Amino acid sequence: MPELPEVETSCRGIEPFCVGAKIKKVEVRQNKLRWPVATDIDQQFKGKMIESIERRGKYMLLNVGAKSLMIHLGMSGSLRVLQAPVKPGKHDHIDIVLDNGKSIRYNDPRRFGSFIVNTEKLAHPLLAKLGVEPLTSDFDTDYLYQVCKKRSVAIKSLIMNSQIVVGVGNIYAQEALFLAGINPKRAANKVSKPRIEKLVDAIKEVLSKAIEAGGSSLKDFTAADGKPGYFQHAHQVYGRGSELCVNCDKALKQVTIGQRTTTYCTNCQK
DNA sequence: AAAGACACCTGGGAGC
DNA sequence: TGCTCCCAGGTGTCTT
Numbered sequence: 287m288p289e290l291p292e293v294e295t296s297c298r299g300i301e302p303f304c305v306g307a308k309i310k311k312v313e314v315r316q317n318k319l320r321w322p323v324a325t326d327i328d329q330q331f332k333g334k335m336i337e338s339i340e341r342r343g344k345y346m347l348l349n350v351g352a353k354s355l356m357i358h359l360g361m362s363g364s365l366r367v368l369q370a371p372v373k374p375g376k377h378d379h380i381d382i383v384l385d386n387g388k389s390i391r392y393n394d395p396r397r398f399g400s401f402i403v404n405t406e407k408l409a410h411p412l413l414a415k416l417g418v419e420p421l422t423s424d425f426d427t428d429y430l431y432q433v434c435k436k437r438s439v440a441i442k443s444l445i446m447n448s449q450i451v452v453g454v455g456n457i458y459a460q461e462a463l464f465l466a467g468i469n470p471k472r473a474a475n476k477v478s479k480p481r482i483e484k485l486v487d488a489i490k491e492v493l494s495k496a497i498e499a500g501g502s503s504l505k506d507f508t509a510a511d512g513k514p515g516y517f518q519h520a521h522q523v524y525g526r527g528s529e530l531c532v533n534c535d536k537a538l539k540q541v542t543i544g545q546r547t548t549t550y551c552t553n554c555q556k
Numbered sequence: 557a558a559a560g561a562c563a564c565c566t567g568g569g570a571g572c
Numbered sequence: 573t574g575c576t577c578c579c580a581g582g583t584g585t586c587t588t
Contacts, residue, residue: 289582318565320582320583344582358583360564360565360581361581361583362565395567396565396566396567396580397564398564398565398566398581399582412583437559438558439558439560443559443560446582448582455582456581544560544561545562547580
C-alpha cells in the first residue's frame, strides 16, 4: 500500500533510468483508472524528454517541458523498470517506453491510481489544495498545534487529512500515534502542545525510517520478476489487532475511525 | 466550515 | 470445490 515512503522510493527507483531519456510512446492497455486516462496521452508525450521527477504528496510528476505526467499509485499501484521488452501481465496497465531501451511499467490490480496530463505543474487542482510536506520544516509543532486547536475530529483523521499534511496514510498514522503515545480517537483539540510536538517528531521519524529502509530495496525496480519491494515495516500496531502491545504486553484494541481500521494500545496511548 | 459517508476496484481470506 | 460475503487501502466528492 503506497504511502509517502513508497512513493518517494518509487521516484528514486525510476529516476536514474528515465531522467534525460525521451519518451518513445505511452502504451495504455487499460485506461479505466481512478479517472480515465486521456486518449491522446501518447501524442502528448511522445518524443519529449523527461527532464526531472518530483513528488508532491503521493503524486509523482514526470516533468516534460511545460507539462508533466502526473502519476498516483492509489492503493495497489507500483512502478518497475524493464530493461528490455517483457510481455505484460494481468494488471500491467501502462508502459512508458523510453528511447534508451527501457520502459517504466505501471501495475495496479485495483485501479485506484491515476495517470494525468498535467499542464499546470504544482498549480494543478489536485495539488493546489494539498497541505504541507511532513518531512520539511513547514511541518512543525506550531503549525500542527494551530490546526488542531480548531478541530474536534479524531487526531488520527486529522493527520491523515491531506489538506493539512500530505503522505500520512492508515499505516503510518497508526504507527506514529503509537510512538507518540496518543490515543488515535482523541479529539485533535484535546491534545496538548507538548504531545503535538511528540507527534510531529513521530511522524517524521516513522516516514524517514521507512524511506531509508526503502532505499535498500531500490534494486528491485529492475528485478526481472516481481514489483518493487516496498518496505516491509516491522509494524508495532498496524495489522496487529489480535496481538499484544510490544511495550506493555496488554492486548491491543481494534476500532474503526473514519471508516478505517485502527489498532492501538489503551494502556500506552492516552 | 467541518465532519462524516460514500464511491471507485480487485484479490484474498473466512464461512457456508 | 465453489459460492457468497467482507475487508483492505487513498482520496475526491457528495451529504449532513
